[in-house]
Amino acid sequence: MSSTDQPPFDDLSRQDKTLLLFARLMEGGKEDEETVASLDTLTGLLNDDPDAVKKGEQSIVAVIDADCLDTILGYLDMRQAETVRAHATLCTSAFLNAAGDHGRKMLSEFFLARIRRSTYDDYIVAFCVATAMFPVVPDLTSELFLTEGFLPSLGPLMRRKFKSRKVETACLEMLNAACMHAACREAVERYCIDWLEEIVDQDPDEVVCSAQHTGDPDVNNHEGSLYMRRHSQHVQNLAAVVLAKLRAVPKQPAPKKPGDKGSDENDEPRVQQAETSIEDLSKRFSKMLVDDPDHAQVSVEGLAYASLQSKVKEELSQDKETLKRLVRTLEKAPPKSPLAYGALSIFVNLTRYLPRETEEQEKLRQLKAYADAAGKLQPDSLMDDAHVAARCKRVFEAGITPVLAIHSKESSVASLTLIISILHSISVTQSLRGQLAQQGAVRVLLSSWSALPEKEALARRTAAQALARILISINPALVFGGSRPVSQTSAVRPLTTLLTPDDSSDTRDLLPTFESLLALTNLASTDHDTRRTIVRAAWDKIEELLFNSNSRVSTAAAELVCNIVQAPEQAHELFADEEKNAVKCANRVKVMLALCDAEDPKARSAAGGAMAALTQFEFVVKTVIAHPRGVDIILGLCREQDDEGLRHRGAVIVGNMVTAEGDVGKAARDAMVKGGAVQVLVDCAKRSRTAEVVQACVGGLEVLMGKGE
Missing domain, CATH: 1.25.10.10 (Leucine-rich Repeat Variant)
Known part of the structure; x- marks a missing residue:
């Protein structure tokens, strides 16, 4: 039947399609594009084979014999185009998956048969197949690689007087791939290290001198004769890479059992050559x-x-x-x-x-x-x-x-x-963070965090921490806003993921959490939208961190809250919404009050700054007055001996409370007078050298003294 009488490819059975594809691949003389297309179609059939078998269809593996497998593996040859080799690798992988143990047995027989033939061409194909299969079926390939007698046979092959550059290259590429496997790497070091050293150390001039000294007639007859005695530069470089893999992780000598004198001739003492x-x-x-x-x-x-x-x-x-x-x-x-x-x-x-x-x-x-x-x-x-x-x-x-x-x-x-x-x-180096931002690192980290799948949790946390470090040390306006395509609110979500510990880690590292809080604090100092986004994304986590046993973390959380409540809308929603969340808001005010009395000056400063903003709301003033130690804690800020900033915060809070309107203001003034606020403010003004602090103290005194009159 002529080719014009053959049915269309799509109408053929799966077995017939497979045989037709192998016929095309065996023909040879095809363009690389045609070969790749046939390999891809065959790969598709093999990938679909397990599902087809489950549906009751006959497996196409049954029609793939040793000659067919030889055809596929032949396209792994280094003399084929790189594209063809890549697609042949995928096809071989699909075959091994579909054929199971039968396919693995066929691959083993192919490799061992080629090695036994011992021709240069067979060596090249066998080595190339092993190189391609190490990443695909490492257990099977390493088993073949460690076949008794195989590795010791490579030394005489590589030391032959007249060399095949392609055999040497294929062999070294195989060793290069094998070194990814621990047992294979140890075997390479045991059997191949000497001749690898010889290849790397070869001096082309010495090869010439040696040939001339022995009176070899081929030295002067044809350039190719001497050429074939040298290892090529590429071969030397490949051997150097294999040596680097062997040297990169020093081998730990296995402890010998008592009375163990060695198992073979390789344990005998021998002269050690210089090691690269x-x-x-x-x-x-x-x-x-x-x-x-x-x-x-x-x-x-x-x-x-x-x-x-x-x-x-x-x-x-x-x-x-x-x-x-x-x-x-x-x-x-x-x-x-x-x-x-x-x-x-x-x-x-x-x-x-x-x-x-x-x-x-x-x-x-x-x-x-x-x-x-x-x-x-x-x-x-x-x-x-x-x-x-x-x-x-x-x-x-x-x-x-x-x-x-x-x-x-x-x-x-x-x-x-x-x-x-x-x-x-x-990004660990603080002095480089600004330049990192200028050169696009923030954009890279944000896009990388978004692009990585969620299962890459460690890489995403690493990106978020690097982002946090950079954003701690720069003005966000230099990176976000204006004509720049990235909004600073896009940084909030990655940063908030660091506020909870890494579940996959054996130890709890609080540094990423601390750095994230600092970065969010910096962002929260800029605009209302960012503050609102932070609250929506992570308020519960932030609130929990206020109670963290690590003082640096709890202080950083308080500093973030201080910046968040500079927005009246957020301050009211979280701390002063008496109608919707009176109990929660009151509890939060009490937490900030407690931090105003903390041992850490930075924590007191952050909480004092927050209270300076929050006491503009009547509900917060009522909560402070109702607290047994509320007024005393606030006045304690004014009593600070050495910290002008804390005295300023205390004086502002007192001023906010005593100037409140209505019954709340009257109650605040009464509580302050009873708590000794007049004398405290007088002393605070005398100790202070900053005009803002003195002015705040005087303002509070004027209200309190006016009440007293």
Whole structure:
């Protein structure tokens, strides 16, 4: 039957569609776009297969034999276009999901058969398949990778006199992917470390000299002969990345059992060659990045691992040229690309602070260190806050913030989390917060907080805390309002999420709550809409924090209340609405009165400021008078010996109360006279040097003295 007589593709059964797609993929000679389209269609059929089987249809896996799988896996070959390889990876993943154990068995047989054939072409395909499958089926791929005899066979392959660059590249890319798995990484270190060192340390001139010294006739015959004896620069760079992954986390030697002399020949003493340090590798990657920016992926990946070490962090942060090159690399990197993620990872490593410890945790750590190392184990001085702050400043000065702002617009969730982490660390340094705001950090943090799904709770809290730190230290008008597209009320919701503790944390860290209160206080000093938004979003939380056992937190909450009640509408609703909420309002006034008598001067100042605004309402004046110690607490502010601000607040409150109208005002004046307010105000005026305080005292005295006459 001719092709024109064949039924349309959509009319074929699922099995026939599958066979037709494999026929197209096996033909070869297709354009990449056609190949990708066939792979995508096959992936769709495989993804739908489990549901189709549940409905009683026959699985298409039954028609996929070893030759079919060979076809798909062949498109994972490094010699294929990158786009084709990516779509082939998705197709292979879909097949393994649909085929289950049968598919895993077929993949194992494919890999082992290719390795047994031992041709360069088979090695390339097998290594490429393993590289692609490590993230997809890590347990199966690591099992194949750790097959007895496989890793030891790689050394002779890589040390052959005449080399295949593609085999070497495929092998090292496989090792690179394998190092993400702990057991595989240990095996690579055991069996491959020597020849990896040889590749990295190879000197091309020594290869030439060695060949000439031995009188090899191929040296002068054809350039390719000598060329094939050298490891390429790219291969050397890949080997360096693998070494960096091995060196990044020092291997802990396994304790030997008594009488254990080793299990194989690898335990025998041998001459140790010079080891390439992580610092040497870092310098190599830095040089690669500067000298060859067009091939930045390898150097960035290497630096991402090397910069886990504190010594490398410090050296890299002081290398201005490499830092600026990294910033430019990130700027040019496509969004959501491995290059962008790797560059962001480096900046995260450079700027990360050690986790905050409670006093109890710090003591336990010190005791453990003493027990483990007889007191000799000292904390890494390069990781203290001072060194990290200095690194953050250098990263900021390299121009990272505008680039983060650009990347945040199209970043993946993973990259967005890294961007937030960098800004969070830089925002610790108070002197940089204004510049962060000027360069768009506030907008980045707000949009990131909104863009992240709710399940990314930690990243959202981190973004909110960085936002709080910046908003503590700047005038909100410089960031919000005017022609700017972001309203300052949009910052309220992220900030209020920090007012409750992080349920996922083992310890309760009050610093984010404290910083959020300070930022909200700053915002509440600006306009009525913001105050109203804060009250609607978080009043219950704010009110609860007034009772917090941590004095700094309760004081910060009182300062926020002080700014909120500067708006008459909010003050009346929360503290003076006698008709709707008399009991609640009275209780709130009593809380503020109690804070006016607190030990902390800042708490008294904040509560006094709030009461200065609230005592303009008759209901609040009545509540103060009715309190057994209400008048005495207010006069206590006027009696302050050293704090002019507290005396001012006390005098203003007294003035508000005694000038109230009607019966409430008369009762207030009587209570004040009975409490000795006249003498208190006289003494307060004598002690004060500020005109506003003296004027407030005189105003109150005039009313009280007039009453007395």
